[in-house]
Amino acid sequence: MIFSQRTLPVFISIIIFSQLVFSSCLTPRKIDKWIDKKYGNTVQNKIKNNDYITIKAPSTSQSDIVAMSQKRKAKLLPLLFYWKWEYGTTSTLNQAIPNGYFNSAILPYANIKKLRDKLNGQKLELTINKIPASFSVVDKGGLVFLVLFYVTWDDIFMDPEKQDLIVSYKLSKDNAETKSGTITISDRNKPLHVKVFHSVKKTFWSYLDQYNYNIQQMSKELIDKLIKEL
Numbered sequence: 001m002i003f004s005q006r007t008l009p010v011f012i013s014i015i016i017f018s019q020l021v022f023s024s025c026l027t028p029r030k031i032d033k034w035i036d037k038k039y040g041n042t043v044q045n046k047i048k049n050n051d052y053i054t055i056k057a058p059s060t061s062q063s064d065i066v067a068m069s070q071k072r073k074a075k076l077l078p079l080l081f082y083w084k085w086e087y088g089t090t091s092t093l094n095q096a097i098p099n100g101y102f103n104s105a106i107l108p109y110a111n112i113k114k115l116r117d118k119l120n121g122q123k124l125e126l127t128i129n130k131i132p133a134s135f136s137v138v139d140k141g142g143l144v145f146l147v148l149f150y151v152t153w154d155d156i157f158m159d160p161e162k163q164d165l166i167v168s169y170k171l172s173k174d175n176a177e178t179k180s181g182t183i184t185i186s187d188r189n190k191p192l193h194v195k196v197f198h199s200v201k202k203t204f205w206s207y208l209d210q211y212n213y214n215i216q217q218m219s220k221e222l223i224d225k226l227i228k229e230l
Contacts, residue, residue, distance in 0.1 A: 026137055026156070026200065028069035028089045034201060035067040035091060038208050045100045050107055052116050057099045057128040067093045072136060088138040090161075098131045098215050102165075105216035109223050118230055119171070122178055127168040132187050132215065134161040137204065156200055158207040160189035165218045169226060183225050188214040 043064050047055050074087035106126070110116075115124070141154035165185040171178045192207040194200050 026089060026139065028071060028091075031069045031089050031091055031137055031204075032067055034204055035069075035093070035208070038205060039066050039093070039097050042100055043094050043096050045096065047099060047103045048107065052119060052123055053107060053110060054123070054125045055103055055106065055128070056125065057095065063094070065094060066097070067091050072138070084142040086138065086140045088136050088159075090134065090136045093133045095131070095133060098133050099128060101212050101215040102128060102131060102219045105219040106223065109220045113223055113227060115223065115227065118227060122171045122173045124226075125170045125172070127170075128165075129168055129182070130163060130166040132160065132163040132165065132189055132211070132218075134163065135159060135189070135207070135211070136161070155193060157191050157193040158204060159191045160187065160211070162187050162189075165215075165222065167222055171230075179230075181229060183222055183229075185218045185221050185225070188218055 043066055047057060049055055069089045069091040072088045072090050075085065136159045137156070138159050139154065139156050141152065143152040164187050166182065167185075168180070168182045170180040189211055192203060192210065194203045
């Protein structure tokens with residue numbers, strides 16, 4: 001089919017509009033529903049301690065809201081023969097979720113590494129200052145018109161906001177502080193792209209599984225670093 005100068009812009013606009021309509025199902029409301037289905041029963045879990053480790057976290061809202069998602073600022077580059085777009089949502093998890101995965105990994109791993117023996121009677125207090133809790137669902141696409149036909153592409157992926165795990169520690173014995181410091185663990189989370197013919201929802205849940213695992217691995221890495229500083 002041959003397009004005139006008048007019909008070409010209309011044709012491209014229709015294609016772009018159809019792409020946007022197709023991907024508009026990735027709304028903040030839908031993303032929040034997916035997250036809620038994954039974590040809905042874990043938000044109110046409280047941090048547990050043992051007889052030699054106390055874990056503290058900044059005060060968080062007691063709300064049972066699992067996550068807050070909002071639209072990202074859309075980007076659109078509309079030229080005569082080339083269009084490019086990017087839009088999506090940014091989600092922030094209830095802080096209780098990553099805190100819970102941190103807690104569930106720290107205590108068993110500390111026992112495995114025989115941290116109690118290395119403390120030699122000291123008590124350890126850990127304070128979570130920062131922990132990864134935000135990510136985006138991004139849709140990037142484009143279209144190039146080549147005279148008699150066009151090429152279009154669309155890439156949907158989960159993109160973590162780089163947030164290192166930062167934890168302060170304090171050692172004490174007989175109510176007197178013996179040592180303190182701060183340990184930073186680099187964020188392990190990486191983008192996860194939706195493969196061709198794969199479900200966006202299932203890929204999204206796979207990303208959350210990866211996120212949960214990474215928080216636990218970062219927590220274990222924290223214990224390893226702490227032991228080296230003792």
